[in-house]
Amino acid sequence: KGSNICTSQGVTTCRQCMAVHPRCAWCSKEGGSGASRCDYKENLLKGGCSPAAVEFPSSTLSIDKNAPLSDKASGQADDVTQIKPQKLGITLRPGDSQRFTVSVKQAEDYPVDLYYLMDLSFSMKDDLARLRTLGSELADTMGHTTSKLRMGFGAFVDKTTSPYMYTNPAEALENPCYGIHQKCQAQFGFKHVLSLTEKVARFTEEVEKQQVSRNRDAPEGGFDAVMQAVVCKDRIGWRPDASHLLVFTTDAKTHIALDGRIAGIVQPNDGKCHLDNENVYNKSTVLVRAGRKYISHFVLYKVIPGLKSCSGLKIGDTVSFSVEAQLRVCPKEKRHSFTIKPRGFKDSLEVTVDFACGCDCEADAKADSPLCSNGNGTYECGVCQCHPGRLGPRCECSVEDYSPSDDANCIPKPGAPICSGRGDCLCGQCSCHGNEFGQVWGKYCECDDFNCLRFKGALCSDHGKCSCGLCQCDAGWKGENCNCSTVVDTCMSSIGLLCSGRGSCQCGVCQCTQPGAYGDTCEKCPTCPDACTIKKECVECQHFKRGQYIEDNSCSIICKNEINLVEELECPQGADILVVLLAVAGAILLLGLIGMLIWKLLVTIHDRREFVKFEEEKAKAKWDTANNPLYKEATSTFTNVAYRGN
Numbered sequence: 001k002g003s004n005i006c007t008s009q010g011v012t013t014c015r016q017c018m019a020v021h022p023r024c025a026w027c028s029k030e031g032g033s034g035a036s037r038c039d040y041k042e043n044l045l046k047g048g049c050s051p052a053a054v055e056f057p058s059s060t061l062s063i064d065k066n067a068p069l070s071d072k073a074s075g076q077a078d079d080v081t082q083i084k085p086q087k088l089g090i091t092l093r094p095g096d097s098q099r100f101t102v103s104v105k106q107a108e109d110y111p112v113d114l115y116y117l118m119d120l121s122f123s124m125k126d127d128l129a130r131l132r133t134l135g136s137e138l139a140d141t142m143g144h145t146t147s148k149l150r151m152g153f154g155a156f157v158d159k160t161t162s163p164y165m166y167t168n169p170a171e172a173l174e175n176p177c178y179g180i181h182q183k184c185q186a187q188f189g190f191k192h193v194l195s196l197t198e199k200v201a202r203f204t205e206e207v208e209k210q211q212v213s214r215n216r217d218a219p220e221g222g223f224d225a226v227m228q229a230v231v232c233k234d235r236i237g238w239r240p241d242a243s244h245l246l247v248f249t250t251d252a253k254t255h256i257a258l259d260g261r262i263a264g265i266v267q268p269n270d271g272k273c274h275l276d277n278e279n280v281y282n283k284s285t286v287l288v289r290a291g292r293k294y295i296s297h298f299v300l301y302k303v304i305p306g307l308k309s310c311s312g313l314k315i316g317d318t319v320s321f322s323v324e325a326q327l328r329v330c331p332k333e334k335r336h337s338f339t340i341k342p343r344g345f346k347d348s349l350e351v352t353v354d355f356a357c358g359c360d361c362e363a364d365a366k367a368d369s370p371l372c373s374n375g376n377g378t379y380e381c382g383v384c385q386c387h388p389g390r391l392g393p394r395c396e397c398s399v400e401d402y403s404p405s406d407d408a409n410c411i412p413k414p415g416a417p418i419c420s421g422r423g424d425c426l427c428g429q430c431s432c433h434g435n436e437f438g439q440v441w442g443k444y445c446e447c448d449d450f451n452c453l454r455f456k457g458a459l460c461s462d463h464g465k466c467s468c469g470l471c472q473c474d475a476g477w478k479g480e481n482c483n484c485s486t487v488v489d490t491c492m493s494s495i496g497l498l499c500s501g502r503g504s505c506q507c508g509v510c511q512c513t514q515p516g517a518y519g520d521t522c523e524k525c526p527t528c529p530d531a532c533t534i535k536k537e538c539v540e541c542q543h544f545k546r547g548q549y550i551e552d553n554s555c556s557i558i559c560k561n562e563i564n565l566v567e568e569l570e571c572p573q574g575a576d577i578l579v580v581l582l583a584v585a586g587a588i589l590l591l592g593l594i595g596m597l598i599w600k601l602l603v604t605i606h607d608r609r610e611f612v613k614f615e616e617e618k619a620k621a622k623w624d625t626a627n628n629p630l631y632k633e634a635t636s637t638f639t640n641v642a643y644r645g646n
Contacts, residue, residue: 057091057093057359058096061089061090061098061100062088063085064085064087064089065086065087066086067081067084067085067086068081068084069081069082069083069103069107069318070082072109073107073108073110073111080107082106082346083102083104083105083342083349084102084103084105086347086348086350087349087350088350088352089354090325090351090353090354092325092326092327092354094328094329094355095326095327097324097326099322099323099324099325100323100325101320101321101322102320102340103318103319103321104320104321104345105316105319106313106317106345107315107316108315108316109146109148110146110148110315111146111149112142112145112149112150113150113152113196113237114149114150115153115229115238116131116151116152116153117155117156117222117225117226117229118131118155118156119155119156119220119222120155120157120210120213121212121214121215121220122176122177122184122212122214125212128207128212132207132208133204135151135200138151139151145315149198150237151194151203152194152196152236152237153193153207154190154191154225154236155188155190155191155193155225156188156189156220156221156224156225157188157189157215157220158215158217158220158221159221160187160188163216163217164221165215165216166179166215176213176215177214184211184213184214186213187213187214187215188213189221189224190221190224190228192232192235193206193210195236195237196236323340325351325353326475327353327355327475328474328475328476329474330357331355333355334354334355335352335355336352336353336355337350337351338351339351359381361380361382364380365380365381365385366378366379372384372394372395373390373394373396376395376396377390377395391426391427391429391431392427397426397427397429399427406427406428407425409428410430411444412446416444418430419432419445420442420444420446422440422448423440423445430442430444430445435450437450441468442468446468447467447469448466449467449468450466451466452466452471452481453471453480453481454481455481455483461477461479461482461483463477463482463483485508487508490508491505491508491509493521493522494521494523499511499512499521500519500522502514502517503517515527537559538558538559538563541555541559542555542563543563543565
């Protein structure tokens with residue numbers, strides 16, 4: 001805040017106010033250490049500062065609920081804590097941020113709901129028999145991991161309308177297998193059979209009652225059925241912390257992802273369905289999301305910035321995520337709340353943010369205060385907001401008290417125009433003119449908010465504010481014209497590493513530094529180290545028990561169980577040179593003979609076509625049969641005129 005000459009021209013910072021008025025309107029109670037660097041007592045005597053304490057609100061963070069993480073669930077989900085802390089309160093100033101850590105841990109013996117949604121089209125006839133024995137096997141396997149397993153069952157075929165089903169003849173509506181002389185149940189889209197129950201025998205009993213159907217559409221109606229299973233929560237009996245949704249299908253390319261539930265794809269033909277289900281539970285993936293933004297995190301002792309998720313975690317592992325909340329601009333509302341929730345967990349972190357965009361002293365403003373030259377202004381936050389026509393730190397000057405000698409105080413240097421040609425000198429102070437392009441301020445009206453660098457025609461790239469010729473960039477942007485982004489989301493590769501670990505992110509674009517690397521995220525690199533070089537650290541720690549990963553206890557986290565020790569390498573034998581030469585010579589000879597035969601065949605076909613064409617033209621020709629006038633026959637015939645006989 002400042003005097004009326006400041007606030008009327010949009011001055012909002014100490015630097016701008018100092019440019020307008022030589023005597024600071026910003027001072028500290030202790031004196032000499034405030035943002036304006038003025039002496040408290042001296043300015044108090046001159047009327048430049050008031051004895052009121054200056055407020056300087058700062059961002060704060062408080063943990064409202066921070067229960068410890070649970071090690072074991074004991075079969076119940078309500079008494080388990082898998083995310084820490086649970087509630088946070090943050091007070092943010094504009095442009096400021098607060099960082100905090102969120103820890104996630106999957107507890108042992110956590111309840112699991114398994115709802116089997118099976119494709120009962122005709123192609124799954126053999127697999128239905130396998131599923132009838134899977135329930136008890138799965139219950140035994142999962143019993144080693146959780147004591148609270150509930151199983152349910154649903155089925156689907158496809159949409160009950162043409163062209164997805166058989167409609168002709170009419171008998172096919174009741175028996176789609178009519179044309180193949182078999183009996184099967186009528187086609188349906190989705191059918192809920194068994195709600196989630198702890199009685200595994202009920203699961204096996206209901207599965208044994210099922211019969212396949214038949215449809216015309218190859219893709220089936222799996223997606224429609226999945227949506228129905230999610231919507232029908234009450235009928236199915238989903239718990240809020242439901243863990244898995246398994247889809248039985250013969251299509252290995254099928255992949256379904258649902259927010260809050262992990263969908264596994266099981267192929268019953270492999271005969272190891274129960275092992276796959278156990279691995280899905282034991283080797284989970286933790287992905288924390290707030291709104292649409294992923295959160296960078298670190299795992300135990302190993303810091304991995306920018307990674308979207310942690311995979312291959314075992315039950316009991318703790319993952320910590322580093323979260324930064326930042327207020328870029330002041331919104332209309334004073335408070336906002338958001339939730340940070342690991343996918344597939346019922347637990348979440350509730351964060352409440354209060355926006356500290358003002359000062360408490362604004363509510364104690366005193367109109368017509370005697371501190372402002374006997375009522376010529378409003379005293380607010382230690383400074384005077386002068387009435388129209390009054391100027392000065394204490395509104396002590398009237399615009400009517402004009403003296404030509406005051407103009408000298410409005411000229412920055414000899415020969416320069418008064419108030420930089422953009423204002424009037426009143427009481428020895430510049431009163432800046434309005435401008436259609438923006439605001440003008442400063443002691444000599446030398447500052448404005450429209451003469452800054454532009455990028456593609458936009459002032460400060462539309463990512464900042466112009467202040468006295470300099471761009472003040474918004475949060476997340478930097479540079480002289482604020483065209484350089486500090487957000488690294490666009491530099492994140494598909495494997496979750498910043499620029500694939502082969503470069504740096506500059507202004508939201510990857511600059512590849514490793515030789516041979518290229519691509520939008522430096523993901524392509526033909527000359528980069530091979531698999532042996534990449535796996536070197538894991539081989540050292542897993543087999544030889546040495547190396548950097550052993551020192552920082554991160555071998556079991558970073559390295560997977562994919563390195564096997566062998567006595568000798570199984571290299572394929574080289575090819576026989578003589579056999580290769582004979583094969584090449586034979587291939588050349590064979591290709592030559594084939595080429596000659598093809599050439600002879602083409603010539604023969606061409607000749608026959610030409611002969612047929614000649615015969616057709618010959619048959620169509622019309623020859624002239626008249627006598628040749630130059631031709632004379634070899635015999636002559638004479639008539640005896642005297643002969644009168646018969």
